[in-house]
Amino acid sequence: MDREKAVEMLNKYVKMPHIITHSYAVEAVMRALAKKFEPDKVDLWGLAGLLHDLDEDLVDWKADMSLHGPKTVEVLKENNFGNEEMYHAILAHNPANGSKITNAFERAMYAADPITGFINAITLVYPDKKIKSVKVKSITKRMSEVRFAAGANREAMKSIERLGIKFPEFAELALNAMTEISDVLGL
Numbered sequence: 001m002d003r004e005k006a007v008e009m010l011n012k013y014v015k016m017p018h019i020i021t022h023s024y025a026v027e028a029v030m031r032a033l034a035k036k037f038e039p040d041k042v043d044l045w046g047l048a049g050l051l052h053d054l055d056e057d058l059v060d061w062k063a064d065m066s067l068h069g070p071k072t073v074e075v076l077k078e079n080n081f082g083n084e085e086m087y088h089a090i091l092a093h094n095p096a097n098g099s100k101i102t103n104a105f106e107r108a109m110y111a112a113d114p115i116t117g118f119i120n121a122i123t124l125v126y127p128d129k130k131i132k133s134v135k136v137k138s139i140t141k142r143m144s145e146v147r148f149a150a151g152a153n154r155e156a157m158k159s160i161e162r163l164g165i166k167f168p169e170f171a172e173l174a175l176n177a178m179t180e181i182s183d184v185l186g187l
């Protein structure tokens with residue numbers, strides 16, 4: 001499994017630029033989480049993050065939400081890419097497909113997906129719109145403002161605590177991971 005092929009697939013199947021940047025953000029957060037929870041699988045966790053939304057333009061979301069995830073797995077198999085562990089983690093980010101979270105890798109995917117959009121939204125309310133200006137405190141504070149970035153699933157982000165890490169620590173880890181690739185993210 002090499003990253004170059006993953007990036008190639010990402011650019012082939014995903015048309016919307018904001019989904020591509022989102023994919024890079026989730027990759028960065030997943031790599032940071034792997035370093036903490038499964039240091040021997042940093043590349044695998046990162047690739048799952050990078051490819052988790054590969055089917056974004058291939059499924060009709062409004063018609064059937066449950067296809068988001070399974071379609072990505074189908075495409076990855078067609079391309080001879082990935083392994084079962086990765087497929088399960090990708091499926092886990094969308095409970096609507098019937099998947100259940102059974103391990104740390106899957107839990108990390110479920111929580112990493114929404115926190116990237118959440119941090120993105122928080123960055124954009126800062127006067128300079130720069131991620132380097134964002135404080136961990138504003139991430140934790142915004143968690144309780146239900147109408148702010150309402151699409152970012154609070155329960156999913158908070159559920160990282162089941163891995164024995166407190167939410168503020170997760171927020172800091174995600175913020176740092178995204179800040180490292182701020183040029184890629186345009187933040």
Ligand SMILES: [Fe+2]
Pocket residue numbers: 022026052053113
């Ligand atoms: Fe996503």
